[in-house]
Amino acid sequence: MAPVLRRLGRFSRLTADEFDQVAAQVATRRRWRAGTVLLAEARATGPHFVIAGWACSQRVLRDGRRQIFDFVVPGEGFGFEAALPGSAGVNVLALTSVETVEAGALLAAVRGGPPGGLWRAIRALRLEEEARRMDHLVRLGRLTAYERAAHFIVEMQRRVTVPEARSFPMPLTQEAMADALGLSVVHLNRVLRQLRGAHVAEIRGGVATIHDPKALAAAAVLAPAAEAPSGPA
Amino acid sequence: MAPVLRRLGRFSRLTADEFDQVAAQVATRRRWRAGTVLLAEARATGPHFVIAGWACSQRVLRDGRRQIFDFVVPGEGFGFEAALPGSAGVNVLALTSVETVEAGALLAAVRGGPPGGLWRAIRALRLEEEARRMDHLVRLGRLTAYERAAHFIVEMQRRVTVPEARSFPMPLTQEAMADALGLSVVHLNRVLRQLRGAHVAEIRGGVATIHDPKALAAAAVLAPAAEAPSGPA
DNA sequence: CGGTTATTTGAAATACGTCAATTCAAGTGG
DNA sequence: CCACTTGAATTGACGTATTTCAAATAACCG
Numbered sequence: 308m309a310p311v312l313r314r315l316g317r318f319s320r321l322t323a324d325e326f327d328q329v330a331a332q333v334a335t336r337r338r339w340r341a342g343t344v345l346l347a348e349a350r351a352t353g354p355h356f357v358i359a360g361w362a363c364s365q366r367v368l369r370d371g372r373r374q375i376f377d378f379v380v381p382g383e384g385f386g387f388e389a390a391l392p393g394s395a396g397v398n399v400l401a402l403t404s405v406e407t408v409e410a411g412a413l414l415a416a417v418r419g420g421p422p423g424g425l426w427r428a429i430r431a432l433r434l435e436e437e438a439r440r441m442d443h444l445v446r447l448g449r450l451t452a453y454e455r456a457a458h459f460i461v462e463m464q465r466r467v468t469v470p471e472a473r474s475f476p477m478p479l480t481q482e483a484m485a486d487a488l489g490l491s492v493v494h495l496n497r498v499l500r501q502l503r504g505a506h507v508a509e510i511r512g513g514v515a516t517i518h519d520p521k522a523l524a525a526a527a528v529l530a531p532a533a534e535a536p537s538g539p540a
Numbered sequence: 541m542a543p544v545l546r547r548l549g550r551f552s553r554l555t556a557d558e559f560d561q562v563a564a565q566v567a568t569r570r571r572w573r574a575g576t577v578l579l580a581e582a583r584a585t586g587p588h589f590v591i592a593g594w595a596c597s598q599r600v601l602r603d604g605r606r607q608i609f610d611f612v613v614p615g616e617g618f619g620f621e622a623a624l625p626g627s628a629g630v631n632v633l634a635l636t637s638v639e640t641v642e643a644g645a646l647l648a649a650v651r652g653g654p655p656g657g658l659w660r661a662i663r664a665l666r667l668e669e670e671a672r673r674m675d676h677l678v679r680l681g682r683l684t685a686y687e688r689a690a691h692f693i694v695e696m697q698r699r700v701t702v703p704e705a706r707s708f709p710m711p712l713t714q715e716a717m718a719d720a721l722g723l724s725v726v727h728l729n730r731v732l733r734q735l736r737g738a739h740v741a742e743i744r745g746g747v748a749t750i751h752d753p754k755a756l757a758a759a760a761v762l763a764p765a766a767e768a769p770s771g772p773a
Numbered sequence: 774c775g776g777t778t779a780t781t782t783g784a785a786a787t788a789c790g791t792c793a794a795t796t797c798a799a800g801t802g803g
Numbered sequence: 804c805c806a807c808t809t810g811a812a813t814t815g816a817c818g819t820a821t822t823t824c825a826a827a828t829a830a831c832c833g
Contacts (some may be wrong), residue, residue, distance in 0.1 A: 438628045489680065493782090497782090684788080726791075
């Protein structure tokens, strides 16, 4: 449960009770193999946290084209907004082998009780997801391929590492990244080579490494979606 | 208030009380001229319904590039999710002269009371917006310019007309459409000419006309975001 | 080790963007 | 009613980013 507690702890300090409450969910741990559809219209799995492995939410068109909406990294969850995945052809797919725990009990507890630290943390997690989606729209609509790749790496650094580390796991195939960034695999590959050649950043063997943070940030154009502001509800 | 009542009425039948409650908001009517920023970090206008004119939510980059996230047509609203516009550089801009009424009182009433017809309608409006955003991501990431334009026209038909009409108002400049669809104005113009030349659809003098619904739907690839499914909360 | 899947590279096609100019539409003031 | 202006739509020519096709490694896995 460590990844979940770390991720939630970014937004809000949890009380000891809340901490235990989250940790207790480890009893619902489940393992899925890569390629499994975790959530779809037919398969109405409830809300889950991912504690190991990577997943994505996506839509596949009839002709095979695919758009990845977002990735789910350890500590993050899916299926929180009752309406979205499942409907509108959106589904959640395990990209690596994945371990999850159920989040339904926590969500219910948080909804019933008074707004506490856990409430704020879960809310912030969802707001961050929303903000990320806005970034994603700008990325797809207005950034060049090079800028998209740079921005993507910066975004992932913020999500996966805390505090920010130069090197972090990135177990995605180039095909998955390309389908997220709206590019062809071939072109993404070339763009990654450019980033590598310029000693800005590289992705190799499931690990991303940032060599030149300043240059990378400059290429990313946008500041990546930060933690959502903690304004009133 | 007619546009708002029509739009809400698509999702759920309102009681006479609810109907009056919505209609009463006409007292808060306000007029804005084209180009006004209705919502931003600095200007914290509350939630509003638009009863006349068109607006958009957007983000402008330092170098002038712009991405439009969504349009707001009469009957729809903005500023509902307390967190988003305002933060993350998102703002809401009046594209034509616009008339609004306040939605804060309605939202508060709906939140306090039991889930009624109005509650469902407002919720559905927001879910539809979410679903539309997913479509938008696919459009930007995976559709060609021709497909994007076709899909956009179909989407607007569903939003603006009820029941579906062949002809409907579309007071957007090609620049605004291009900034929504992630295209240059020049290229959008050419694509619209293609659609016109093929007798599929055309946009002229602030009015969109669909000549060949079947061909247009085929070109759109995606079925446009329908009313969100009315599943449980 | 053999078989499969992912990455990488080259060459050619194409979709889309930029630049620059022209036309068109809609005022506005004389 | 007619210049004159202004902003939007349209078009041509050209450059470039990105895709597609095809093939060759390279990494992974049982």
